[in-house]
Structure formats: C-alpha cells, structure tokens
Amino acid sequence: MERYWSVRDAKTWLMLLLVVLMALPATVLAQSADARREAFQAMPGTTPEFWRDAVEGVSGRTQSNSPGADTLIMVEGERWREIRNQWISPGGAIALGGSLLAITLFYLLVGQVKLENPRTGKKIERWTRWDRTIHWYVAVLFIILGVTGLSILYAKWFLMPILPTSVWAAWMTAAKNIHNYLGPLFAIGVLAMILKWLKHNFFNMTDLKWFLKGGGIVGKAHPSAGYLNGGEKVWYWVIVTVGLTVVVSGLVLDFPNFGQSRETMQLFLIIHAVASLILMAAAFGHIYIGTLGTEGAFEGMKTGYVDESWAKQHHDLWYDAVKKKTGS
Amino acid sequence: MARMKFLCDSERCIECNGCVTACKNANETEWGIQRRRVVTLDDGEVGKEVSISVACMHCSDAPCMAVCPTDCFYPTEDGLILHNKDACIGCGYCLYACPFGAPQFPKQGAFGARGKMDKCTFCAGGPESDPVLEEQKYGANRLREGKLPLCAEMCSTKALLAGDAQQVADIFRERVVYRGHRNSAWGSVEHEAAESEQLAQQAADLAYDATQSV
Numbered sequence A: 001m002e003r004y005w006s007v008r009d010a011k012t013w014l015m016l017l018l019v020v021l022m023a024l025p026a027t028v029l030a031q032s033a034d035a036r037r038e039a040f041q042a043m044p045g046t047t048p049e050f051w052r053d054a055v056e057g058v059s060g061r062t063q064s065n066s067p068g069a070d071t072l073i074m075v076e077g078e079r080w081r082e083i084r085n086q087w088i089s090p091g092g093a094i095a096l097g098g099s100l101l102a103i104t105l106f107y108l109l110v111g112q113v114k115l116e117n118p119r120t121g122k123k124i125e126r127w128t129r130w131d132r133t134i135h136w137y138v139a140v141l142f143i144i145l146g147v148t149g150l151s152i153l154y155a156k157w158f159l160m161p162i163l164p165t166s167v168w169a170a171w172m173t174a175a176k177n178i179h180n181y182l183g184p185l186f187a188i189g190v191l192a193m194i195l196k197w198l199k200h201n202f203f204n205m206t207d208l209k210w211f212l213k214g215g216g217i218v219g220k221a222h223p224s225a226g227y228l229n230g231g232e233k234v235w236y237w238v239i240v241t242v243g244l245t246v247v248v249s250g251l252v253l254d255f256p257n258f259g260q261s262r263e264t265m266q267l268f269l270i271i272h273a274v275a276s277l278i279l280m281a282a283a284f285g286h287i288y289i290g291t292l293g294t295e296g297a298f299e300g301m302k303t304g305y306v307d308e309s310w311a312k313q314h315h316d317l318w319y320d321a322v323k324k325k326t327g328s
Numbered sequence B: 001m002a003r004m005k006f007l008c009d010s011e012r013c014i015e016c017n018g019c020v021t022a023c024k025n026a027n028e029t030e031w032g033i034q035r036r037r038v039v040t041l042d043d044g045e046v047g048k049e050v051s052i053s054v055a056c057m058h059c060s061d062a063p064c065m066a067v068c069p070t071d072c073f074y075p076t077e078d079g080l081i082l083h084n085k086d087a088c089i090g091c092g093y094c095l096y097a098c099p100f101g102a103p104q105f106p107k108q109g110a111f112g113a114r115g116k117m118d119k120c121t122f123c124a125g126g127p128e129s130d131p132v133l134e135e136q137k138y139g140a141n142r143l144r145e146g147k148l149p150l151c152a153e154m155c156s157t158k159a160l161l162a163g164d165a166q167q168v169a170d171i172f173r174e175r176v177v178y179r180g181h182r183n184s185a186w187g188s189v190e191h192e193a194a195e196s197e198q199l200a201q202q203a204a205d206l207a208y209d210a211t212q213s214v
C-alpha cells in the first residue's frame, strides 16, 4: 500500500514550509497549501520571486487556447473546493434536514389547522386558470430542478454506492441535462409569476397585525387577512429575492459559451447552491402549509375554488370584499 | 509501488513546446484539447524569463476528485489520478477546482454542453478493458508497455522529467549539485565558496525531499 503520510514526511514538510514561509505572505499560504505543495514537487529549482508570483496566480504567455491556460496556478480553486465541500454540502443537508424535522415536529405538536365551521358547500373563485397554470408550471419545474440539482450536489454519497456504474452514469447525465435544459424554462415561469402576483403582495397594516399575532397558527387568535396573508407575502418576496438569485446565477452557469472565467463560475456556483438550498428549505414549509398543514387550502390551487367557510376563516377581509362586490 | 511524478526544471525549459506536440501525437486528443501546455512568465525580460511545462500533477489530495459530482476519478497504485469518461457529465467542476488548469473539454456550449472531460493520464490510459477503445477514449497506455510518458521522453533539454518520484528526484539532485549555487533553488545571492557549497547541498536536499514526499 502507498504510504501517504509519516513522521518523516511531516518533518520534511515542516522544513519546506519554513523555507517557503520566508518568501510568502501568510495569507496565500493559508489559501492554497495543496496547489503549492504539488507545484513545489513538480517545479523545483526556481527562485523565491518566481514562487511568490506563481502561488499568487500570476499569468504568463502560453500557446494553449484553453480558458485560463496562461495562469500557472489558479489559487482560487482550493478555496472553492473548501467552501463547496466543507460548508455548502453539510450546511445544505442541515438546512434541508432541519426544515423537514421542524415541519414534522410542528405537525406532531400542533397538527393540521382545521376548518372551524363546517363547509357551506358554496365556493368562491380564488385562483384563475392562469394563476393555477403558472403555479403548477413553476412548481413542477422547481421539483424537477430540485431533484436533479440535489443529485449533482449529493447523489455521489448515497446513490452511487447502490447503483451499477452504467445506471449511475446514465442517471447523472440525465440529471445534468434535464437541469440545464429546464432551468431557463423555470426562469420564464418565475418571472411570469412574480409579475402576475405583484399586485397582491404589498405589505400593509393588516399584515403587521397578522405578524404580531404570529399568523394565528399558534393559539386561538385569528388575525385578519386580505387576499393573501402576511406569511404568503413573505413567501412571495422570498421567491422574488432568493428565487431570482437562483435563476440569475443558474443562467450564468448554464451558458459557459460566453467564456466566463473559472473564478466567475466558482462564485456563481456558490451563489446558486446556497440560494437554491435556502429556497428548497423554505419550499418545504410552503408545501406543508399548502397541503397537509391547512384543511381546505390545497383545493384552492387545484380547482381554483375554495369553500366560503375556509375563505371566512383564513382571509376574512378578502371574503368580505368578494361578498360586497357580488352583492350577496 | 512506484509513486509517479512530473518534474519540470525551469532552468532547462526553453519553451519549445515539444512536450505539447509529443503529447498530442501520443494520445491523438480531440481538436482543441491540449493536455500539456508551457507557461512562460516574464516573457522576453532578460534574466527573468522562466518557462514551465504544466499538465495534470496527479495531486495527492486531488481537488478535482473531491468536487466531481459523479465521483468518476480514481487514484491508481502508481499515485496517478485517472477518470472514467463513461460517468463524466461534463459539468466542468474539476476544471474549477484544479489549481493547474489541467482538465480540458472538447466544447463550451450553451446549456453547459462541454462533452467529456479529458486530461493528462500520465500516458496510462484509462478504465477500459478493450485496448482499442481505451486508446480511442483515453489515448496511449505507455505505462502498460513499460514506457514512460512521451512528453518527457521527447523533451529536448530533459527539462521535463517523468517517472518514479525517487529516481526523478535523484536526477534532479545530481543536477543541482553540479550546477552549484548560482542557479540553484532559492539561491539568488552571491556567497563565499564554502558557504555556496553548503547552500547547493541544502537546495539539493530540498528538491530531493520535495519530490520524495507524497
């Protein structure tokens, strides 16, 4: 077996480090210990000035046309690796797992928000055909992009060990292509959704009171709400901010034909991964509230109509307004 | 088992790009793919110009392997980092992590269409049992034939050395000892004779250790 580390190695490296330390600012040292180690082995016999330049990522001339080929050592690579593997991967798992756990606990402790009054059988239209089309278009693409994106980030830890190599390769190729081709379609849907629903989503005093009462989820309080309550508006603005961040960073990653540098891609991969993980963790909450968490909510987005007793309970001001308008 | 390593002696490299051409020829890589390149720093500045031939360094704790979403890299017994093109999805992550710009892609298309990653294999082919297919996908497997990488073999000044780390280090150490202090590693200042002898030895030891340690 190959010996990868020993006391003698440690002593050697300590000595090397001492020498290199004399020529290098400590910041660079912390950033790219690995690259320098490899380079030092492969390119000895150079001057300290050369070393300082090389490990700071100096560029020279080369006949190669590959992107970034004129840079001898790209020091940012190590940092990206560390951020992605040491922070984003575990952080994302904690965020997603934590979100699921919190929802489960909430469900077990508080349970479903039931209809307080029996159904009246009378329906009011809440979401038009257009609203529902946009919602489900975005939702389906979101789930597909989420599953394929998570495969790119995590599947090697749990799918790869159980799949034969050919199946594994086929799945990952599919995941990457599905993600990269459907991404721009998702972008169009999100934009349409943001524009279509903007008018419902400006905060007002009713929302403030709604927040002060904790949305009425806990306890007996039942705060007033218009067409959308404060919580729903927050979710809308999360889509606007975090969602658009995911979309924009995704589009930058999706079109390398514009010649983005490696450093640009690293940055946008970090932004894309962090934003999409936050969005997914938040989406778990949204999905829970819209399905299992609230009796009668799902049928609104499914059929477009809600029962009057649901409307009165959850969106009393909207209910009143609708009643006034229809004059009944 | 041997630990394979490259070593490029910047005192000798004359930027002839012979290694680049030799590699292209040995491995018949796709259009646009260049597994090895020569980088010249301070080009044209007398006394400062330095050229270095770079390809995949077959890193000990390889960054490419750590970020690959399909985990298609694998280390060999010789300490080489090879990869399985069947599982590669062309996401480019290995290129974003690699300090040396080693991974290469046949294209850079819209929707992240890059094709399969290709990089220096230390002329050791890849994971394919059929030799014809192996050659098509990964290029030459010279190591199996008992030969060393063609880039180093063809180097006109023997600046580029490739092979067992210990032997490569020995060759380099001998060179540094003969060259003396003035061209040696880390020794850019004039010194007394006795002192310079000592410095040369020190530099040689360093270089030796550098190539030795894995």
Ligand code: HEM
Pocket: A084, A142, A145, A146, A147, A148, A149, A150, A152, A153, A176, A179, A180, A182, A183, A184, A186, A187, A246, A247, A248, A249, A250, A251, A253, A254, A255, A269, A272, A273, A276, A277, A279, A280, B091, B112
């Ligand atoms: C406009 C929409 C989107 C586009 C254009 C897009 C594009 C991309 C691209 C190009 C990558 C790099 C992977 C590769 O090239 O194969 C990526 C990774 C990823 N995407 Fe997206 N994406 C979009 C939306 C989303 C959404 C909505 C989610 C989550 C629900 C998501 C989650 C992820 C994740 C988790 C990764 C992996 C990041 C990593 O491995 O570091 N993406 N995306």
Ligand code: SF4
Pocket: B055, B056, B057, B058, B059, B062, B063, B064, B065, B081, B094, B097, B098, B099, B100, B101, B102, B103, B119
């Ligand atoms: S591709 Fe880059 S990171 Fe991977 S082993 Fe080669 S030099 Fe190291």
Ligand code: SF4
Pocket: B064, B067, B068, B069, B070, B071, B072, B083, B087, B088, B089, B090, B091, B092, B093, B094, B095, B103, B117
């Ligand atoms: S391009 Fe291929 S080898 Fe490189 S990280 Fe992506 S899947 Fe792995």
Ligand code: SF4
Pocket: B022, B023, B024, B026, B027, B035, B036, B055, B119, B120, B121, B122, B123, B124, B149, B150, B151, B152
């Ligand atoms: S070892 Fe072989 S594949 Fe690698 S750069 Fe040299 S000739 Fe090319």
